Amino acid sequence: MKKIYSVVFLFIALVTASSCKKEFEDKFKNPNQAEHVPPDLIFTGIINEMYEAPFGGSERWGQYTAANYFYYSTNSYDWTGASLDYPTVKNIVKMEEEANRLGGAVAKPYLALAKFLKAYFFVRMSLKVGDLPMTEAIKGAANLKPKYDLQKDIFKQAMSWLEESNNDLNSLIAAGNTELRGDFYLKNSLPAWQKVVNSFHLRTLLQLSKKVDDADLQLKQQFSAIVSNPTKYPLMQSMADNLQYVYNESANKYPNNKDNLGNDALRFNMAATYLNTLSSLHDPRAYMVAEPAWGIAKENNYVLTDFRNFVGANSGEDQGVMLDKVQKGMYSLIGRYRYYSGYTAENTFIISYPELCFNLAEGINRGWAVGDAESWYKKGIQASMGFYGVKDGNNVVYFAKKEGKAGEYDSFTISFSFENDYYSQAAVKYAGNSMAGLNQILTQKYLAFFRNSGFEAYNQYRRTGVPAFLTGPGTLNSGRIPLRFQYPALDRTTNGDQLNIALQRQYQGVDDINMAPWIVK
Incomplete structure (x- = not known):
């Protein structure tokens, strides 16, 4: 009997504690702080990160302009750690979560474009350094020391995402579900975004031109399939279809302007x-x-x-x-x-x-x-x-x-x-x-x-x-013109063991900017 009383007492205590915790949380919720963020607001922030400003390092490293005054800049290629887009990838995953939470027709455009955006940012990052955490990295806090996926696998996944994104957009457009918000590039037009997705797909395939004989990639077949079927894979048709950043005279001035x-x-x-x-x-x-x-x-x-x-x-x-x-x-x-x-x-x-x-x-x-x-x-x-x-x-x-x-x-x-x-x-x-x-x-x-x-x-x-x-x-x-950036210094301190495995696999264990990543070997 004593044992039964003890169990009942423990149950009551747990319920009471749970009730108190809920009451405490309810009382101390900040009424001015949103518990969820609409996917369109996250989408706006993500696509803003696609923009890369002119008059930066990429312009001088592309040998378009040159700095002649050391105090302002140099033309050197002494590259160190790359700037990567993992905070943006985290926001893409969050956008997917919020879209799935809402469900229904309102969610589908963001889920379709999330696939394109993951492909875009992982390709951009991988082109800088080579292998990267991808499969485990997009799971968030589930794994704080994710393994590095092979560059080949990153590109294969990116092309799969691009194919899926186009298929999803085809279905949405055919069904008349084009409810998109938060887009300052293409006026919330899913047909316009679909052209961007497929045009980027062609760019990505050509990035792999040195791997044309790799039967596993099917580069020629994918390229031909897109070009030969404009109904399924619409492409840009004029300058009106550009994905581009437009400047104004107040908040978003061109980097070179009369003020400087x-x-x-x-x-x-x-x-x-x-x-x-x-x-x-x-x-x-x-x-x-x-x-x-x-x-x-x-x-x-x-x-x-x-x-x-x-x-x-x-x-x-x-x-x-x-x-x-x-x-x-x-x-x-x-x-x-x-x-x-x-x-x-x-x-x-x-x-x-x-x-x-x-x-x-x-x-x-x-x-x-x-x-x-x-x-x-x-x-x-x-x-x-x-x-x-x-x-x-x-x-x-x-x-x-x-x-x-x-x-x-x-x-x-x-x-x-x-x-x-x-x-x-x-x-x-x-x-x-x-x-x-x-x-x-x-x-x-x-x-x-x-x-x-x-x-x-x-x-x-x-x-x-x-x-x-x-x-x-x-x-x-x-x-020499370098062949890659180094990995960010943070990778060494937070995920050093996995980074060392990736370096050994790709660059004989050395984070050397003059060693070629898989994509151009």
């Missing part, structure tokens, strides 16, 4: 890899983004519209030498009229129509799909030129800074025919589905990546060697 003209405009100049390619092709985009080197124009008595005035610095040049040449007017500065006369300059692409055109041209050139590579190549060039206001049959209006005159510019008007003035050049006219033609496609894609798409220019260089990047004392790293 005095700090930046003379401390950074154009890089040779980019600008000298434009000038060698007599490409009017040079007029839009750069200023003529006034020292060269004076010395040679060139008119300011002469492409020989548009000269960039070797990114590997010693900064002291570079600065001296800039002050003597021997290198072109960043176009001050375009980038420093206001606050909005130009949109920044994340995934764009010009890139898609060149990706289609590249895939067809490689024999991954049936189609007209030259047509897509030309569309890509014209779309990129049009972005800068250079359009076939129209006059090109060009502004050059007046020497010694603050805020004053000379303007020039130049007639432009795409076929006669540009495409007829042997260096531009498509050389057919050959290696020469492929190099032309890759060169034009690189030109179209100027100031947008994050690390895509570097990723292309690492994958293809096009264009040839320049090195020297200013780039450090013993004259």
Whole structure:
């Protein structure tokens, strides 16, 4: 009997304690603090993290611009720990949780796009370092020391997510369920997002071009399936479909603007890899983004519209030498009229129509799909030129800074025919589905990546060697362009054992930026 009383007493005590705990929690709930966050609010924050600002490290490492003043920046490739997106991945998982909690039709668009977003961020991270925690990492606190998935498995999972995302979006759009909120890029349009998903899928497949013979990946088959079935896999069709960041004159100003003209405009100049390619092709985009080197124009008595005035610095040049040449007017500065006369300059692409055109041209050139590579190549060039206001049959209006005159510019008007003035050049006219033609496609894609798409220019260089990047004392790293970033220092302290396993598997146990990850071996 005593034992029974003890059990009853214990039961009552537990119930009472539970009741008290609930009463305590109820009394001390903060009525001003939300217990749940709507998925659309989380979605807004996630897609904001897709944006990679111009005028940062990726721009100089892509050899578009160069820093000539050490106090402000350098052009060195002495890379350390990568910046990874795990906080954003955590928010994607949270968005899925909140969408599932709500359930029903309102949840499905976020669940479909969550698959795309996981693919996007894991691909972006893996391209920087190689193997990464993925399978166990997205389980959150269930495993605080997750194992590192193989880079190959990360890409396979990403492509699976992209396929599933497209299928889910097809079903939602067919059913008329397009209820999306929180989207400041594409006006809450699921059809527009579907084009982005499939365009990114093609980019991801091409990232793996060195693995084309891996039967397990089925790269050609996937590429062909997307290109040959536009009903199932709609793609971007014009510049109106771009996933891009749009600036305004208040909170979201372009990184170069008239407020920082005095700090930046003379401390950074154009890089040779980019600008000298434009000038060698007599490409009017040079007029839009750069200023003529006034020292060269004076010395040679060139008119300011002469492409020989548009000269960039070797990114590997010693900064002291570079600065001296800039002050003597021997290198072109960043176009001050375009980038420093206001606050909005130009949109920044994340995934764009010009890139898609060149990706289609590249895939067809490689024999991954049936189609007209030259047509897509030309569309890509014209779309990129049009972005800068250079359009076939129209006059090109060009502004050059007046020497010694603050805020004053000379303007020039130049007639432009795409076929006669540009495409007829042997260096531009498509050389057919050959290696020469492929190099032309890759060169034009690189030109179209100027100031947008994050690390895509570097990723292309690492994958293809096009264009040839320049090195020297200013780039450090013993004259080498690195092949990856190091893992973040936090990985060593929080998950060192698993990191060491991944390093041993990939890089002979050394976190060396000059050792190639699987994707480019």
